[in-house]
Amino acid sequence: MDRPEIWISLDPELHVFLAAARRVARSAVRTDRAATLGHVVESLGVPLTEVGELVVDGRTVATSHLPAHGEEVAVHAVPRPQPLAGPARFLLDVHLGTLTRRLRLLGVDAAYENPDIGDAALATRSAAEHRVMLSRDRGLLRRREIWAGAYVYSHRPAEQLREVLARFAPPLAPWTRCTACxxxxxxxxxxxxxxxxxxxxxxxxxxxxxxxxxxxxxxxxxxxxxxxxxxxxxxxxxxxxxxxxxxxxx
Structure with a gap:
């Protein structure tokens, strides 16, 4: 076969990132022989920041796995709470100002960039300071240099706050941080x-x-x-x- 065909099942939570035609229990995807499974998943519109375990024919694989023809792939969402390899520190883009202030109100370390400094600079700061990049911009979350990232699903600040707290369970210390800086x-x-x-x-x-x-x-x-x-x-x-x-x- 010139282009291997694999079968992919995605966690229903991830269907929000898919085109309507792919929001099914299982779909066939033709791949490039040089494309890793991580690239295949991203090509469907799913940021890897939202992906947990990847299971191929019953075994867990890394995003670097090269798919073979006929493989069955299950793509799971990240676990909640999601473990981090360091303190729960966050960096938010220019569109999440209200969420930033509410995280700070709760004593959560939340850095914020306003005005917009651009995706490259945000990703660089995420890596330099070991901060989880929070954004609704899928393109930003696909940048390889970010230390860790998470897509903010809701556009409502109250729901955004619940999302972040449920996903990362950061320690809370209300009234200990300046909501301005x-x-x-x-x-x-x-x-x-x-x-x-x-x-x-x-x-x-x-x-x-x-x-x-x-x-x-x-x-x-x-x-x-x-x-x-x-x-x-x-x-x-x-x-x-x-x-x-x-x-x-x-």
Whole structure:
């Protein structure tokens, strides 16, 4: 055969990436003899960041496997929680600003690039700082230099937050990070932040925190109730979620 034909079954969770005609239980795919299984899966539209175990004729293989004619391939989604080979640190692209602020609210280390610095620079930063690249851009997630990545399926910030927390189960430490710059917060006496407060705020509040990086001052103002609802929901979900397994040895 000039071009081997293989049979591929994908986890239903991955069907969102497929053309409508391929959203079936099992489909035939003709491959290039030099194409690895990883390339074949990506050619269908599925970022490898979303792929877990690859099983060929009953045995687990790597993305570098060269498919042979007639092989049966099962493509599984990544496990949840997904183990990481390092701390749960994230990098978000320019389209995920609200998600960034909510992760920081929960004490999760979430770096953010705005304005857009381009896919190459984002991938380079992901690798240099060992950060999980979060994006809805499939092309960005296909870049080989990213340290780790994850596609954000929803376009709604509340659902995006649940997705990321369920997928990576990062440790939560609410109210410890600056939502503006990702720096750490420390308690600040009222007199230390006097010059940064408006008169009404200074008269109405006595408890403050300040970012050690950018100097932003925080207090329990009008939006505290809505922010606290986000925190409480995340803590509740986290308590019910199993901890992530250790990452497999390289």
């Amino acid at each position: 990702n720096g750490t917060l420390r308690e600040a006496p009222k007199e230390a932040v006097h010059g940064r407060l408006r008169g009404g705020t200074e008269r109405s509040y006595d408890v403050f925190a300040q970012c050690t990086a950018c100097g932003q001052v925080y207090w329990r103002g009008a939006h505290h109730a809505s922010l606290n609802a986000i925190v409480e929901a995340a803590l509740r979900d986290s308590a019910e979620r199993p901890p992530p397994r250790p990452a497999p040895a390289p």
